[in-house]
Amino acid sequence: MSGPIAANRRILVVDDNQAIHQDFRKILCAPPASTTLDAMEAALFGGPATTPVDPGFEVDSAFQGEEGIVRVKAAVAEGRPYALAFVDIRMPPGLDGVETVRRLWKEDEDLQVVLCSAYSDYSWEEMTQRLGLSQRLLILRKPFDNIEVRQLAHALTEKWDLLRQSHRRMADLKREVEEWTRELAVANGRLRQEMEDRAKLELRLVQAQRLEALGRLTAGLAHEINNPLSVIMASVGFLRSELDEQIAGKRELDAPEMREVCSDALIGADRILRIVNDFRTFSRLDGQPPTRVELKDVLDHALSAASYNLGKTQVVRDVPDSLAVHGTEAGLEQVFIGMLNNCGYALQGNPEPRVTLTGRQRDDGWVVVEVKDNGTGIAPEHITRIFDPFFTTKPPGTGTGLGLSIVYGIVSGFGGTIEVESTPGQGATFRVKLPRSTEAAAPASSFS
Structure with a gap:
């Protein structure tokens, strides 16, 4: 000042x-x-002399x-x-x-x-x-009048002084405002940079999560394919040696044994085919650009696709019509189809099977969808492994163990998370957290 x-x-x-x-x-x-x-x-x-004022x-x-x-x-x-x-x-x-x-x-x-x-x-x-x-x-x-002139001189010169002080104060205030504006601009610049850095970091985190999911899938791929491939190679090798001996006239073919060997090879080939199809599904979903997705439509399609596995299960839905997330329809349908199919397996033998679907938007901008069943639940020693590739509690030959791994990978790819809570004998709750869509809803078509 x-x-x-x-x-x-x-x-x-x-x-x-x-x-x-x-x-x-x-x-x-x-x-x-x-x-x-x-x-x-x-x-x-x-x-005493008076000092002139x-x-x-x-x-x-x-x-x-x-x-x-x-x-x-x-x-x-x-x-x-x-x-x-x-x-x-x-x-x-x-x-x-x-x-x-x-x-x-x-x-x-x-x-x-x-x-x-x-x-x-x-x-x-x-x-x-x-x-x-x-x-x-x-x-x-x-x-x-002399006094009038002197009064005017005093009043107007003091008025001039006050006016100049006002100008100076205004100039000081202007400088302070300009300084505050510069500081605010610098702070805004830092905040903008921090937000950009955070966005980049979140993007890298999403990519890392995606790579982690893909890595977890790839890590078990060699082992899972190697087992049925070994069966196929052994079966084909046996068939070849048997055919060579038959051609050389050393022995006659044993048809039942040959049929059994071929069946083993086909089982192994079928196992590899299912694994490859799961990976093809996963990679195809990954290639679609995320956009605004209405959750209610996605859940309707997922329930329709999983209706065979759910059978006569009572389904309770509590999902607002306007709830939208950032993702792809195909990817999110695959997520909820996988989870509903998993519910259907857990509800087998339950006299009153029930699945509850709820969705809500939180104050922090995230959308949370819960899929809850009253099935057999998940054992504590298994709950930390259910998203691991090729981990399954189903009997051999009934699944690849990739379903929930694919679900985990898709959700991570959209920048979301998935959690599970379960009490054995009382069912399980899968909680999917997805980013809310910031895109405007498409306008409804109108006809005149």
Whole structure:
């Protein structure tokens, strides 16, 4: 904040009459009569001298309007502007007082002005038409009273000081606002950069989760394919050796044994085919760009696709129509089909099978969908492994163990998470958290 401004006691008198200038100097420059009397009383009677409270004014003279304009312009350039100007309204042969004031304000808009006149040269309406309504202008009729002139000088110079202080405060406030604006811009820039960095980090995290899911699938692929492939290779090798011996005439083919060997090879081939189909499904879903997906439609399609495995299961749905997430329809259908099929397997033998689907949007912007059944539940030692590739509790030959792994991979690929809670004998709850879609819903079609 700037320091205090020294009081401005500079006054300019613009009048073509030399005697008027002398009168102003006597009134404004000399100490007031009461101060002189106090000093005389102190000298005669030995009383304490009173310190003058009014140091007087610094008065300059200009005898024509043009000269006054030059003086005001020079004072502004020197950094020592006048606070007040007493301007005569008649100054032949030069500019009149009204025109002089108009041009003075072009040089210094803060200058306080008193127009002095003994005649009615201009009406107040005519002056305001030329000068505009202004609080910087007062009228003083001649002959003027000394006290009135001194009061005007005190009041208007103090008004000038207050106006300049106001300007300085406004300038200080403007600088502070500009500084705050710069600091805010820097803070906004940092925040924007942090948000961009966070978005990039979240993207990398999603990619890492996706790669982790793919890695978990790939890690078990060699082992899972190697087992049935070994059976196929052994069966084909046995068939070849048997055929070679039959061709060489060393022995006759044993048809039942050959049929059994072929069956083993076909079982192994079927196992590999199912694994490959699961991977093809997973990679095909991964290639679709995420967009706005209405969850209610997805769940309707998933329930229809899983209806065979659910059988006569009672399905309770509590999903708002307007609930939308960021993903793909095919991917999310695969997620909920896999989970509902898993519910159907867990509900086998349950006399009152029930599945509950609920969906809600949380205050933090995430959408949570719960799939709950009252089936057999999941054993504590299995619950941490159910998303591992090729892990299954089903009998051999009834599943690849990739269903929930694919579900986990798809949800992770959309930037979501999946959790499971279960109590053996009381069912399980799968909780899928997905990012809310920020895209606007497509407008409904209308026909006239």
